[in-house]
Amino acid sequence: MILPLILGVLVLTVVSTPLLDRMLGRNAGWPLAVVFAALAAAIGSLAPQVIGRGDTIEHVVTWMPSLDISVRLRMDGTSWLFAMLVVGIGALILAYSTRYFPPGRRTGFYALMTTFAVAMMGLVLADDVVLMFVFWELTTICSFYLIGLSGEKANRPAVRTFLLTAMGGLALLTAVVMLVVEAGTTQLSVILATVEWSDSPGWSAAVAALIILAGFTKSAQFPFHYWLPDAMAASTPVSAYLHAATMVKAGIYLLMRFTPIFGDFPVWNVTLITAGLVTAVIGALFALQRTDLKELLAYSTVSQLGLLVAIIGVGTPYALAAAALHTLAHALFKAALFMLMGVIDTRNGTRDIRELPGLRRAMPVTATLMTVSALSMAGVPPLLGFVSKETLFAAIADGPWTTPVTVVVATAAVGAAVLTFAYSFRMVHGAFWGEPGPSRDGEGSAAYLVGPGVAAVAGLGLGLAVPVLDPLVERVVLDTTTVEHTAHLALWHGFNVPLVMSMLAIAGGSVLAWRRVQVARAVERPLVPVKGTEVFEGVHRGIIGGGVRVGRLTGSNAPAPHLAAVLGTLGVVALTVMVLNPPVPQYPATTTRTADWLLVGLIVVAVVAVVVTRARLAAVALVGVSGFAVALWFLLLGGFDLALTQLLVEILTVVVAVLVLRRLPRKFHPVRRGRAALAGGVAVVVGLAAGLAAYNLTGRRDISAAGQYFLTNAEPETGGTNVVNTILVDFRALDTLGELAVLGIAGLIIVAVLDSARLNHGRLPEPVVALSGNPVFSAVQNSLIMRTVALRLGPVLTIWSLYLLLRGHNAPGGGFISALVGGAGFALAYLAASSAAKARIRLPFTLLIAAGVAIAGGIGLVGYVDDSYLRPLHAEIPLPWGGYYHFTTALIFDVGVYLAVVGVLLTALNRLGVEDDVHAEDARAGQPSTDEGDPDESDEADRLLDEHTVPAGHEGGAR
Secondary structure, rough: OOHHHHHHHHHHHHHHHHHHHHHHHHHHHHHHHHHHHHHHHHHOOOOOHHHHHOOOEEEEEEEEEHEEEEEEEEEEEEHHHHHHHHHHHHHHHHHHHHHHHHOOOOHHHHHHHHHHHHHHHHHEOOEHHHHHHHHHHHHHHHHHHHHHHHOOOHHHHHHHHHHHHHHHHHHHHHHHHHHHHOOOEEEEEEHHHHHOOOHHHHHHHHHHHHHHHHHHHHHHHOOOOOOOHHHOOOOHHHHHHHHHHHHHHHHHHHHHHEEEEEEEHHHHHHHHHHHHHHHHHHHHHHHHOOEEHHHHHHHHHHHHOOOOOHHHOOHHHHHHHHHHHHHHHHHHHHHHHHHHHHHHHHOOOOEEEOOOOOOOOOOHHHHHHHHHHHHHOOOOOOOHHHHHHHHHHHHHHHOOOOOHHHHHHHHHHHHHHHHHHHHHHHHHHHHOEEEEEOOOOOOOOOHHHHHHHHHHHHHHHHHHHHHHHHHHHHHHHHHHHHHOOOOOOOOOOOOHHHHHHHHHHHHHHHHHHHHHHHHHHHHHOOOOOOOHHHHHHHHHHHHHHHHHHHOOOOOOOOHHHHHHHHHHHHHHHHHHHHHHHOOOOOOOOOOOOHHHHHHHHHHHHHHHHHHHOEEEEHHHHHHHHHHHHHHHHHHOOOOHHHHHHHHHHHHHHHHHHHHHHHOOOOOOOOOOOHHHHHHHHHHHHHHHHHHHHHHHHHOOOHHHHOHHHHHHHHHHHHHHOOOOHHHHHOOHHHHHHHHHHHHHHHHHEEEEEHHHHHHOOOOOOOOOOOOOHHHOOOOOOHHHHHHHHHHHHHHHHHHHHHHHHHHOOOOOOOOOHHHHHHHHHHHHHHHHHOOOOHOOOOOOOHHHHHHHHHHHHHHHHHHHOOOOOOOEEEEEEEEOOEEEEEEEEHHHHHHHHHHHHHHHHHHHHHHOOOOOHHHHHHHHOOOOOOOOOOHHHHHHHHHHHHHHOOOOOOOOOOO
């Protein structure tokens, strides 16, 4: 239980940040740092088990059993190392943040930083590739918001970082799908241990390339290196955490984790080594150019990550040992350097080395700590950075390649190390040497320096006592190469090739430091013709511009161009496929009946009439005729549920369509012959394609395997005999929930569009002039029969809708059909009203939509009692008169469907049927109404409506 406990405590820190921030302000970082330190101690206590004995700690919670996806957590030596960095470095940075920020509340910062820790911890502990991807994307989202916290200047850097790393996330998602398909499981440890990837070299190379792309975008490798310096728009604590323990380390972790299966693939080795060394060199050169300490550190991270990626690409056990050791060393010196840079910035108001005075006297502690950390980064003994850098050199010298390749790789690595020494010296010399002068605020407080101090001292202490890291390094090598490796870490291994390489790096760096003025002149000019951010923005503009140009092809508010493009393309493709490869359907002797042809003839007549008519209302009526014919066809074929649904939809569609048509001219506008011919051509092509598809597909009379499964298992698994309803609310309830959410959004869109366009506040077209005393034109007299029918039929429809709702699990009915019946009752009440003012719906229709979606989604949580969201639970309830009632939570799900659908129907009736909200408001305010009609007739309407009251609950639906 220790692994879910670690994640649970981190989640609790996220939840507690608002309260802590309200109570303590910026000092909320202290209790959070204590929690992180306690977690570091807890993880450290697992070292004897994980590192010493080589055990793995695992915990599994079922998540999606049907897909074999679980919350599988696993800690081995590699995940132990990265988990310690997440909470250990996190504790130091949270403590540091309490003094970096001015007094005040920092809820967003602390909440996002702790969420960042949750995401990274989940990533390194995940033993399921789907879970790993979820946490991978969460790190991307957290970094986006943390960068964006710094204000408007950080908006574009945050967007650029997000889009680039999200692209890597898509690559990882594709790789995850391919891994699962090939391995037949989502469990990461099984994928790494059991699948013979060498048997499918092409497939494996494709997966390796996707993993590389994901890892490169996260770890800022060339050509994606530019996002990391660009992200320096974030505050210093964010940058420190991102560089030392989280975002970029996620990419390193991913590449190390997949080395066991791809480490022997040339595409893996060559790509990682080449890109890593290129990144190391150009990152170091860019760092040497910079005068801003934060930018210098950012490019130094790019360079160090390049060395890490290159050594992972070498793939030998010694190389992975070097990667593990340098990961730890880099986290310590980079966290310390970023935090100390922040101290300099806040105490002096600048971080530009050209403007800083010599701070060695004014800030002696900061100077000492920064010098120690910079020496570790430069690879100078006796610091841990020296041991890790020398181990890197040793792995390269013993690489599995020919001597010329060894010379090239070693030269590039030493060259990067020379530049590392040079920019490390430039940073320390620029900040603390030169002409001495007073700093603005002097030395930082002890609380301000404790975080970087611990990190710097740890780098020195571990360098002096580096053999204590032997078990950790051995365990990481076993995890990442599956090969036993005995580590012998030490400051002195005698006079050997790695020592010579280290001496050359220090000597070359010293020469560059001595000739720093000439070096500064040499690198002050641009080294490349373009910047990475400019390339990104150019590509981004090109993609957006291309999308705009494509959109212009159908850039019209009219639906016809969109329909023509989509339907025409689909029709042509379908016809081409069927002509080139025509299937031969096998029909029984008696396929159709006379009634079928009669209904086909009715549909054809209705469709032809729709095409030729110019009256909008007639077109709606004719479309309804075709819909009713289809409903009858369903009924003849035995699909009572489908027939009832089709019938109710047609009725309500006609009502809503008429409400919309009242706002439009009575006839369609004239259409040019050319456009009519084009529309006719598209219609013919699509019709032929659809007809041929129906002809071919309906020849397969045997029921599908899925259909047979539902027929066989519906009653045993759900207790329901209505297979259609059980599919909707039991087997595929998640699909139904998604459709319900879309339906609810559509209802809200009706409200939003009408309100934003003020369609409910404009006058409708002038009505037909009423003939005095003519009952045909009297809204009161000509609706008397309808009101009488509504008075009697409204309650019947309501009761019938509830009956259909309750019986839907075992007989035709269910939430959707019952809601349509109830909606028909409301539509009837609406039609019976004599005016919009008398027919306005008083029910909170938007609340009904929200309640329906909430109930349907909320009842799904009960399914976790049986280990799955939306899994219906069943119970046999004894009845007073004997027997049992089979209750299922799917019924409550159907209630949610009922409420949401009724809410959408009420929304349409209420908002589309309002003639003039302004007039209604005037009437409520006691002002004279300007509605057309005889005032005496309105009084008569009030009297008659009092006598023939519309049933309660149906008093809605403005005309």
